[in-house]
Amino acid sequence: AQSVTQPDIHITVSEGASLELRCNYSYGATPYLFWYVQSPGQGLQLLLKYFSGDTLVQGIKGFEAEFKRSQSSFNLRKPSVHWSDAAEYFCAVNGGRGGKLIFGQGTELSVKP
Amino acid sequence: DADVTQTPRNRITKTGKRIMLECSQTKGHDRMYWYRQDPGLGLRLIYYSFDVKDINKGEISDGYSVSRQAQAKFSLSLESAIPNQTALYFCATSDFFGQGATGELFFGEGSRLTVL
Numbered sequence: 001a002q003s004v005t006q007p008d009i010h011i012t013v014s015e016g017a018s019l020e021l022r023c024n025y026s027y028g029a030t031p032y033l034f035w036y037v038q039s040p041g042q043g044l045q046l047l048l049k050y051f052s053g054d055t056l057v058q059g060i061k062g063f064e065a066e067f068k069r070s071q072s073s074f075n076l077r078k079p080s081v082h083w084s085d086a087a088e089y090f091c092a093v094n095g096g097r098g099g100k101l102i103f104g105q106g107t108e109l110s111v112k113p
Numbered sequence: 114d115a116d117v118t119q120t121p122r123n124r125i126t127k128t129g130k131r132i133m134l135e136c137s138q139t140k141g142h143d144r145m146y147w148y149r150q151d152p153g154l155g156l157r158l159i160y161y162s163f164d165v166k167d168i169n170k171g172e173i174s175d176g177y178s179v180s181r182q183a184q185a186k187f188s189l190s191l192e193s194a195i196p197n198q199t200a201l202y203f204c205a206t207s208d209f210f211g212q213g214a215t216g217e218l219f220f221g222e223g224s225r226l227t228v229l
Contacts, residue, residue, distance in 0.1 A: 009153065032216055043117075043203065043220040044156075090155060094216040100146075100171070101218055103156040 002027045004093050006104035013081050014112045021076040021107050023091030032094040033074040034101065035065055039087045047089075050074065061085070086111045116140045119204050119221035127229050132191045134224045136204030144208070145187040146218065147171075147179060150201040159202075162187055194228040201225050 003026040013019055025031055032051040036044040048059025055067040065076045074091060091104040117138045126132050136145065143164045148156040158171030160179040168179060176198060178190045191198055202225075205218040 006155075034217065036218075036220075043222040044205075044218075045220075046217055049217060092218075100158060100161060101216065102158075103148075105153060105155040 002031070002093050002102045004091050004102055004104035006089075006091055006107050008107045009105065010108045010110070012110040012112060015083050016080050019076075019078045019081045019085070019109070021089050021091075021109070023074045023076065023104060024072050025074065025091075025093045026072065027093060030069070033065075033067060034092040034094070035059065035063070035074075035076050036090045036092060036103075037061075037087050038090065038106075044090065047076070081109075081111055083111045083113070085109060115222065117204055117206055117219055117221040119202075119224045121224060122222065123225045125227045125229065126194055128195055130194050130228075132194050132226065134189045134202055134204075134226070136187045136189070136221060138185050138187075138204075138206045138219075140206050140219055141184075142206040142208055142219070143184060144206060145181065146205045146207070147177075147187070147189045148203045148205060149173065150203060150223070156203065159189065191226075191228075194226075196228045199226060199228045 005024045034049045035047040038044045047063050048057050050057045050067045058064050063078050088106045088108045090106050092101040094101050120135045146161040147159040150156050157173050162168050162181045165181050180188050201223050203223050204221040207218050
């Protein structure tokens with residue numbers, strides 16, 4: 001069965017510092033992978049997605065993620081965090097034509113001034 | 114106007130009451146979903162529908178029912194609400210998975226339900 005693990009429940013970084021949020025998935029073949037962001041009181045917005053091709057994908061708001069098949073990982077990165085990046089981030093996997101996304105537990109990001 | 118609209122946005126009710134959460138979409142997607150969000154648990158799938166005549170249980174369907182009234186409308190019901198159904202509920206839509214579509218979900222803004 002497909003599953004997604006986000007090992008870090010809460011991360012705090014200083015504004016301007018770099019960020020990496022971890023995501024590990026379980027699936028037998030190449031999955032479709034997504035990162036979503038949820039700002040306080042808002043719905044979920046797609047940051048980026050991977051489904052084939054270049055393993056480094058660029059998203060909105062300066063985020064990028066790298067698919068590493070050997071590590072079953074799809075970590076999200078940003079070189080310099082802004083205070084407005086404070087939010088909850090969800091990794092998700094869609095492993096088949098069933099079309100259902102399975103979400104990780106989420107990582108809450110806090111940004112220090 | 115939002116592409117995926119949920120009503121109500123906030124609701125407080127009492128144990129044993131029947132509650133309906135409604136979702137409508139203007140994206141023209143066939144597929145619609147109801148997820149529940151709880152702190153530390155992420156989003157869990159309650160029910161999903163791939164077209165008007167297709168309804169499927171997700172991982173946590175007990176205590177819930179759904180109705181797909183039209184391609185654009187998908188409602189979630191709690192027949193007899195209980196306190197552990199207090200959560201944030203999201204409706205989402207997606208394209209057909211395949212033929213260039215990746216199964217990306219488009220979310221409503223959520224319905225916060227509190228059961229006392």
